[in-house]
Amino acid sequence: MAAAGASVLVTVVTLIRRRPLGAAASTADFALACTLLVLAPHVLAPGERFGTWVAYQPGYALSVVITASGVRSLVLWAGGLVSVVVCYLVYLGDNGAGMTTTAMGNELTYVVYAVVARMLFNYIRRIAHDADASRALVAELARGEEERRARVLMHNGVAVMQLLANSTPGGPRSGLADLAEVEVQRMRAYLRGRSTATEEDERVDGGGQVTLAPLVERMCDRFADLHADTLLDLGASVRLPAGDAEAVESALESLLLNVRAHAQAHNVVIHLDEDSPGRWALTVSDDGVGYDADAVAPGVGLRDVVIGELQHRGLDVAIASAPGEGTTVTISGSCPPSDQGEGHDRLADVR
Structure with a gap:
């Protein structure tokens, strides 16, 4: 027993x-x-x-x-x-x-x-x-990725709010208010767990791709006070997956915010070119004060929103700057076939 x-x-x-x-x-x-x-x-x-x-x-x-x-x-x-x-x-x-x-x-x-x-x-x-x-390890990687996404998403919004708070009565408050509204919508979508580039977006076609030139044009309109020269004809046919286009849009916004806040530039040139079949390049140049790229570590905007997010999606970023000689940032990549755009976008989101 x-x-x-x-x-x-x-x-x-x-x-x-x-x-x-x-x-x-x-x-x-x-x-x-x-x-x-x-x-x-x-x-x-x-x-x-x-x-x-x-x-x-x-x-x-x-x-x-x-x-x-x-x-x-x-x-x-x-x-x-x-x-x-x-x-x-x-x-x-x-x-x-x-x-x-x-x-x-x-x-x-x-x-x-x-x-x-x-x-x-x-x-x-x-x-x-x-x-x-x-x-x-998976939990730590997921936490790090979520923190990175939050930094990328919040940076431009915080920069816009700061510029709006510090703007003078005669400054470009209308353009800043429009930017702030866009950033608020983007933050709201993030907090609700939805992508900011939805299928209902009129810019996205049935294949999940976005034409880059109109997107760049609309972003420049929000920074009308910079009087940027936009040369987009050579890249008028460039189309990107919606997720890549959204990343390029955020990067371009961050670059123009930097120009407005720090560059003290008189001239800004934005050039879009499709230099070979399937290859494109977007260049943002200013004649501002510039900086020593080797001695100055990039801030959150350049490091995460521009370099980090774009490289995360397989796009190339090159920055050339020197004190007193302005700054040039070149974003380049390949255009996926039209019938593969949606799948490429999903793959980039998984990575």
Whole structure:
């Protein structure tokens, strides 16, 4: 009854805890198995110790050796195994002398099953540890990606709000207000978990592509006070997946915000060109104060909104600047086939 009750209890506890027995329970289990083996000769006839249903003690001890192999303490496991083997010799007594081969086989059964079970438990633990580490890594990568998306999304909006707050009464408040409205809509879409480039957007055709030139023209209209010269005819046919076009739009907005806030430029030129079949380039140049690109680390706008987001989508970004010589930023990439635009956009979003 003690062995049956212990077996049921161990099974129930293991299922509830969903893990092997702890050190205390394993110690008690080993102790019970050894006690039953030592006391068995007093309740069993000499002929009942081998190959009978009456002698349950060796089988129970084997089940204990297997289940207790999951205990983390190597000393406890090895000590329990040795104790069971020694107690089994006591259990055999003088009967083992006439059946040496069978007795040795039974002893080895304890050892082999214990080692195999121990290896299995350790292997499962390693798999579980690797799975936990993988989940933690995925969670960390997802958190980092979400932080990057938030920085990219919020940067232009914050810059617009700052310019709007610091603008003079005679300044370009109307254009800034329009930009602020666009950024508010973009932030609202982000907070609601929706893409800011929706299928309902009139700029997106049935293949999920956007013509780049009108997008650039509309963005320049929002910065009318810069009086930018737009040369877009050579790239009038450039079409991009909606996600790539949205990234280029945000990058262009960030660049023009930098021109307005820092460049002190008199002239701004925006040039779109399709220089070879499938290759395009968008260049933003100003004659402002410039900066030393090697000595000055890029801010959030250049680092995340322009370089980071565009490179994340497979587009190239080149920045040339020097003190007193203005700044030129070139964004370039390849135009995907029209029938692949939607799939390319989804792939970029997954990356």
